[in-house]
Amino acid sequence: MTSRGDFLRAPAGVEPCDGQAGDCSRCGRIFSERFPLLERQVNGRPLVYLDSAATTQKPGAVIAAEARYYREHNANVHRGMHTLGVEATDLYEACRSRVGRFLGVPGERVVVTRGATSALNLVAGGLGSSLKPGDEIIVTEMEHHANLVPWIELARREGLVLRHLPVTADGELDLERLPQLLTPRTRVVALTHVSNVLGTINPVAEIAAAAHRRGALVVVDAAQSVGHLPFTFAELGADFLVFSAHKAYGPMGLGFLVGGAEALERLQPVEFGGEMIETVTMDSATWAAVPYRFEAGTPNVGAAAAFPAALDTIDEATLQRLRQHEISLTGYALERLERLGGLTIFGPRDAAQRGGLVSFHDPMVHPHDMAQLLDSQGIAVRAGHHCAQPLHRRLGVVATSRASFGMYNSHDDIDALVDGIGYARSVFGA
Amino acid sequence: MNTGMDELYREVILDHHRSPRGREPLPGPADARAEGKNPSCGDELVLELACAGGAITGAHVECHGCAIATASSSILAELVAGRTPEQVRVLAEAFRTAMHSADGVLADDLDPGDLEVLTGVRKFPARVKCALLPWITLLSALDAEGEGKPAAPATTEA
Numbered sequence: 344m345t346s347r348g349d350f351l352r353a354p355a356g357v358e359p360c361d362g363q364a365g366d367c368s369r370c371g372r373i374f375s376e377r378f379p380l381l382e383r384q385v386n387g388r389p390l391v392y393l394d395s396a397a398t399t400q401k402p403g404a405v406i407a408a409e410a411r412y413y414r415e416h417n418a419n420v421h422r423g424m425h426t427l428g429v430e431a432t433d434l435y436e437a438c439r440s441r442v443g444r445f446l447g448v449p450g451e452r453v454v455v456t457r458g459a460t461s462a463l464n465l466v467a468g469g470l471g472s473s474l475k476p477g478d479e480i481i482v483t484e485m486e487h488h489a490n491l492v493p494w495i496e497l498a499r500r501e502g503l504v505l506r507h508l509p510v511t512a513d514g515e516l517d518l519e520r521l522p523q524l525l526t527p528r529t530r531v532v533a534l535t536h537v538s539n540v541l542g543t544i545n546p547v548a549e550i551a552a553a554a555h556r557r558g559a560l561v562v563v564d565a566a567q568s569v570g571h572l573p574f575t576f577a578e579l580g581a582d583f584l585v586f587s588a589h590k591a592y593g594p595m596g597l598g599f600l601v602g603g604a605e606a607l608e609r610l611q612p613v614e615f616g617g618e619m620i621e622t623v624t625m626d627s628a629t630w631a632a633v634p635y636r637f638e639a640g641t642p643n644v645g646a647a648a649a650f651p652a653a654l655d656t657i658d659e660a661t662l663q664r665l666r667q668h669e670i671s672l673t674g675y676a677l678e679r680l681e682r683l684g685g686l687t688i689f690g691p692r693d694a695a696q697r698g699g700l701v702s703f704h705d706p707m708v709h710p711h712d713m714a715q716l717l718d719s720q721g722i723a724v725r726a727g728h729h730c731a732q733p734l735h736r737r738l739g740v741v742a743t744s745r746a747s748f749g750m751y752n753s754h755d756d757i758d759a760l761v762d763g764i765g766y767a768r769s770v771f772g773a
Numbered sequence: 774m775n776t777g778m779d780e781l782y783r784e785v786i787l788d789h790h791r792s793p794r795g796r797e798p799l800p801g802p803a804d805a806r807a808e809g810k811n812p813s814c815g816d817e818l819v820l821e822l823a824c825a826g827g828a829i830t831g832a833h834v835e836c837h838g839c840a841i842a843t844a845s846s847s848i849l850a851e852l853v854a855g856r857t858p859e860q861v862r863v864l865a866e867a868f869r870t871a872m873h874s875a876d877g878v879l880a881d882d883l884d885p886g887d888l889e890v891l892t893g894v895r896k897f898p899a900r901v902k903c904a905l906l907p908w909i910t911l912l913s914a915l916d917a918e919g920e921g922k923p924a925a926p927a928t929t930e931a
């Protein structure tokens with residue numbers, strides 16, 4: 344069983360990183376001058392932002408587009424007959440189509456949500472009424488709480504059985520266990536595309552094919568992959584995919600559920616109110632068509648008006664180049680952190696098998712202290728359990744430090760990180 | 774060090790972190806026990822107290838946390854021995870107040886020991902929880918002891 348898909352490797356003819364042909368020993372930043380926040384200082388030092396897995400910084404074009412929406416077009420969507428209402432609706436719907444185009448699906452199959460978390464809650468809640476006590480759901484041990492807790496809650500409410508696909512010592516999904524876990528009662532397999540802690544890129548297409556042979560639906564949490572890895576919805580072979588705009592260089596408060604046509608028809612709405620109905624009497628209501636039936640209430644139109652500018656930036660750089668860049672940075676980070684010695688580094692060793700992040704643990708310096716001391720040097724990393732407590736339990740640590748990369752990072756940032764870790768160790772006399 | 778790091782990681786704190794007190798198991802069964810958690814970061818702590826003749830005679834802590842939480846639990850272990858549960862409650866309450874006040878002063882008659890140094894952490898709001906975790910766990914252990922039932926796990930979240 345192997346088929347990580349050729350899309351993980353650079354297609355022929357794509358130059359690595361900034362175009363240093365052949366072996367790219369150090370790469371330049373991509374479009375970093377377009378990210379205004381990166382100019383600021385933190386604690387008297389130039390900011391070294393290594394927390395893009397939590398949220399990426401935003402290009403000026405995105406910030407400007409959101410401001411322009413509120414300055415020039417602000418009105419509620421789908422209800423105004425007036426000019427502003429029409430403009431706002433056009434911008435909102437243009438975002439839907441743009442996301443569809445980015446992932447290779449028609450706009451009608453893109454549901455606008457508040458983020459990945461609310462999209463996952465929509466899928467879990469929306470499938471709930473079609474599941475029966477004793478039905479089984481498979482989740483993996485490397486899920487973010489956002490793709491775990493909604494299923495735990497659903498299982499509790501509906502009497503479902505939750506099964507866990509474990510993680511191997513190498514930080515990959517234990518695919519050998521999958522055939523035993525998939526049973527005729529398996530209804531849903533929910534997994535992350537890229538782990539936000541291990542960086543592991545999961546073979547979603549392969550798992551989806553196995554799940555489909557059992558008639559189960561496949562839900563993919565693509566929060567860490569959209570905007571970072573080149574792929575289309577169809578290539579993943581999933582029934583549902585969710586992600587947040589803010590991790591793909593877009594604004595906060597906006598996310599998407601992308602689904603297969605049949606899968607979306609099977610989903611029941613979980614929020615009710617304005618915008619999602621067709622006709623309402625005092626006692627009954629009929630639902631609007633997909634995707635509108637899942638979009639009750641006023642959405643984040645300002646964010647939707649801005650997100651296409653983020654996708655344009657990504658497309659201008661090309662996902663192939665962004666991917667090569669992240670592989671190069673991740674490979675360099677793995678190498679330098681390894682060479683420091685004394686650190687436990689989690690996840691696959693091969694940078695080409697991982698997303699752009701590296702989590703590590705220093706037995707001398709607790710992750711909080713590490714993050715605090717790095718911050719004093721202007722270096723932003725995340726410390727904690729990264730909303731993945733079961734995985735951390737499996738890794739045998741309560742917390743890790745995580746450095747994660749975006750298009751604007753360079754090898755220099757990783758050098759700064761390594762120096763910063765040295766400084767943190769010196770404070771602790773290590 | 775720079776940007777206040779020397780204020781956060783004072784030598785006294787680093788010393789408690791390097792060689793934390795109260796790590797030896799209690800000589801007999803614990804008279805009170807509680808677990809504490811900081812859900813936002815996953816830090817965990819187990820606290821056991823031995824009591825005799827109306828006073829706390831010893832504390833045993835197991836702390837899986839950062840330097841601040843570890844130092845705070847070490848200072849706690851050092852300070853509670855020989856005090857009555859009531860005195861310890863007053864001390865815990867005074868520490869909490871100090872951590873949320875501008876000057877962070879602890880009255881001398883509380884005999885606050887190294888806790889005085891720990892109040893410097895109040896200037897780093899994100900770390901106040903780390904310093905308080907052992908103390909809320911302590912309160913939870915004392916409550917349980919008073920009521921003769923197992924302690925509810927303490928948490929830094931409201």
Ligand SMILES: Cc1ncc(COP(=O)(O)O)c(C=O)c1O
Binds near residue numbers: 459461489564589730
């Ligand atoms: C893998 C993964 N899934 C889901 C989420 C949740 O995203 P959001 O908080 O934007 O809803 C995150 C963000 O931390 C994540 O990394």
